[in-house]
Structure formats: C-alpha cells, structure tokens
Amino acid sequence: MDKLYSFLENKTVNYLTHKKALKAYEKSKKKTILTEIWSWLDALIFAVVVVIILNQFLFQLFLIPSPSMVSTLNIGDRVIVSKVSYGIEAYPTGPKLFSDSRRVQRDDIITFYNPEYDSKGPFFDILSQIIYYSTLSLVNIDRNEDGSIAERLYVKRAVGFGGDNVKFKDGNVLIKPAGYNNYITEESYREANELSNGPHRSVDSTLYDGMHAWGRLYALQENSINVVPQHLKNSYESVKDQYMFDRYEFENNRTLMNTLINPTDMNARSEHGHYRAGIYVPENYVLPLGDNRDNSSDGRYFGPVKESTINGKVVGRFWPLGSVGIVK
Structure with missing residues (x-):
C-alpha cells in the first residue's frame, strides 16, 4: 500500500514540476486566446483524471x-x-x-x-x-x-x-x-x-395481522377466488389505508396462501420455501x-x-x- 501511495505521489510531483516549467516558458511567449483556452482545458483534464483515480483507488x-x-x-x-x-x-x-x-x-x-x-x-x-x-x-x-x-x-x-x-x-x-x-x-x-x-x-407490530391478511387476500384475488373468509376482511381493514407496510411479510403470506389453495403446485411451494426456510x-x-x-x-x-x-x-x-x- 505504501508503495502505491509513493508511486502516486512521485507521479503527481513530477507532473506538477513539469507543469511549472511549462508555465514559466509560456510566460515568455506571447499569449493568444487559443493558448489561454488550452491552458485552462489542460488543467481541467488533469483535475478530472486525478479525481477519477482517487475515486477508483482510494x-x-x-x-x-x-x-x-x-x-x-x-x-x-x-x-x-x-x-x-x-x-x-x-x-x-x-x-x-x-x-x-x-x-x-x-x-x-x-x-x-x-x-x-x-x-x-x-x-x-x-x-x-x-x-x-x-x-x-x-x-x-x-x-x-x-x-x-x-x-x-x-x-x-x-x-x-x-x-x-x-x-x-x-x-x-x-x-x-x-x-x-x-x-x-x-x-x-x-x-x-x-x-x-x-x-x-418502523411499522407498528400491531399491524402485522392486517398485513398477513392483505397478502392472503391478494393471493385469493390472483386465483380468481371470490369467496373470502370474513376474518381476513376484518384484519385487512387495519392496514388498507396505511402508507408503510412490510413487503417481505406481505409476499410471505401471499405465497403461503398460494400453497394452501393448490398444495400440488410445486412452483408455488418452491416460491414459498424461500420465505419458510430463511437464508443460508x-x-x-x-x-x-x-x-x-x-x-x-x-x-x-x-x-x-x-x-x-x-x-x-x-x-x-x-x-x-x-x-x-x-x-x-
């Protein structure tokens, strides 16, 4: 690491020393608009390159x-x-x-x-x-x-x-x-x-029953099932106007309901398995x-x-x- 810092330091010093010599030489020459523009552009390019190097490596x-x-x-x-x-x-x-x-x-x-x-x-x-x-x-x-x-x-x-x-x-x-x-x-x-x-x-713990119901009701809707248990409707009432909700818990209950609707659906069982087993x-x-x-x-x-x-x-x-x- 020290070698890298030393390398960058030496390169920067050498470049700046060279720039100083060039600037002294330029002063002895008659300046034009083009030389002024190039001088500013050269300095800008150097600054950008240094910033990019610093961002990438340091x-x-x-x-x-x-x-x-x-x-x-x-x-x-x-x-x-x-x-x-x-x-x-x-x-x-x-x-x-x-x-x-x-x-x-x-x-x-x-x-x-x-x-x-x-x-x-x-x-x-x-x-x-x-x-x-x-x-x-x-x-x-x-x-x-x-x-x-x-x-x-x-x-x-x-x-x-x-x-x-x-x-x-x-x-x-x-x-x-x-x-x-x-x-x-x-x-x-x-x-x-x-x-x-x-x-x-941030979500109040008392709202989770409602979020469970929300996910399950969504699964019933996905499967075009119109007969909905009343207890799910009642629980959903507590969260239907909430701005914040736990997307993970919503998906957990949505996928769970899909497995209950059709226990033979291996895709649904696999999707819910991610939530049931957690992450290794x-x-x-x-x-x-x-x-x-x-x-x-x-x-x-x-x-x-x-x-x-x-x-x-x-x-x-x-x-x-x-x-x-x-x-x-």
Whole structure:
C-alpha cells in the first residue's frame, strides 16, 4: 500500500514540476486566446483524471439515494467511502488487489454492486461513472424510466456471514450464527456483541395481522377466488389505508396462501420455501440488510452477495454540515 501511495505521489510531483516549467516558458511567449483556452482545458483534464483515480483507488464520495438506511443515513446524505478497506479494485467490477487480509467485518456499512442493476450498455456505464466521479457525486445521469436515480451501487449493513442462517418474522430478524444450535433475535445478538443499534423497524407490530391478511387476500384475488373468509376482511381493514407496510411479510403470506389453495403446485411451494426456510449464507458471502428494515431492497430479496462484489466501506458523512462525522 505504501508503495502505491509513493508511486502516486512521485507521479503527481513530477507532473506538477513539469507543469511549472511549462508555465514559466509560456510566460515568455506571447499569449493568444487559443493558448489561454488550452491552458485552462489542460488543467481541467488533469483535475478530472486525478479525481477519477482517487475515486477508483482510494476513496469515493457517494450520495445516498434511497431510504433503506434511515435514520443511520438519510436520503441526500453525502458520505465518504473508503476504497482500500477490503482491497483495491483494479477497475470497476474487476478483481481486488491486497484483499487477502482485509475482510468485511460484521456490522460494517458497505457499498457493493447491485445484483439487480440493469446495465444500459458498457459505453453508458463508463460515461456515467466518469461524470459521477469527476463531479464529486454531484451529477448522476444514470436514471430509471421514472427519473429516479438508478442504484448501480447499494449501501447496506453487513449482517449475515458465512455459515449463518437468517430468518425474518413480522419485521424481526432471527439469526442462527455459525456454530449455534438455535435462532436468536437480532436485538439480543447485537446487544451481546456490542453492535450498532441502527437497524430498526418502523411499522407498528400491531399491524402485522392486517398485513398477513392483505397478502392472503391478494393471493385469493390472483386465483380468481371470490369467496373470502370474513376474518381476513376484518384484519385487512387495519392496514388498507396505511402508507408503510412490510413487503417481505406481505409476499410471505401471499405465497403461503398460494400453497394452501393448490398444495400440488410445486412452483408455488418452491416460491414459498424461500420465505419458510430463511437464508443460508455461504462462505465468502455476506448478507446485506438495510437499517430501515420496512423499506429496503436488500439481501432478503436478492440473497447474499460475494465479498468480491463489495467495493468499499462507508467511513464518514460530510453533508449535511450538521451531521458531519463518523458513520457506524
């Protein structure tokens, strides 16, 4: 690592020394509009190249685009991501150097490549990243059809590790760490291991009966069944006007009802099996979850991610000014 820093430092010093000599020479020449424009353009190109190199190999400025980490990180927060915490990425999505001894630690807030990102082509991907890096995260042209920012990178908390089993029930996380015989609540595990208290549930626990009913009623509708149990209708009344709901629990009950409607439907049984069995985390994988458990597209839906796809660690927040500091 020291050799890399020394190399970059020497190259920068040599370049600047050369620039200084050229500037002295230019002063002795008669300046024209074209030489002035070229001088400014040359300086701008150099600045952009330096910024891109710094963003790729050392640190990156990142804008939080979604509510998945509220209130640890809010929409619009700008954070500093260390690009050397887990090894140095040779190029975007490429292999990492010096990564053998730099492993992700439980509870780190990580950035990783979105497994569900819809690429718009290599040219656009490269161009959008150059613009994003060179403007210090101020300009992002990578947008979805609705105009929202396309999340090429996700920011989540590293929760599950190799050998862990993780289940989700009514907004709560149950963990069976590697070597344990039983599941324990995430809250008790965090307290016992002095981990962050950032992860939380926003949906009131009394609303979960209504969400169970909502998912089951949706399955009945999908199967064109019009005879609906009255108790499901009554439970649904408590949530039908609610803005927030637990999508995972909704899908859990929707798929469960599909298996009850037709127990011989193997596709339905397989779909529900994902929710019933929970998630096993293989070795060299990490299960990332958002701190805002009720409103986060995370590992519950796309599963564990390879450590090789994790390209940085959030180490601090620099905007807004009132929230500047270390992020944990």
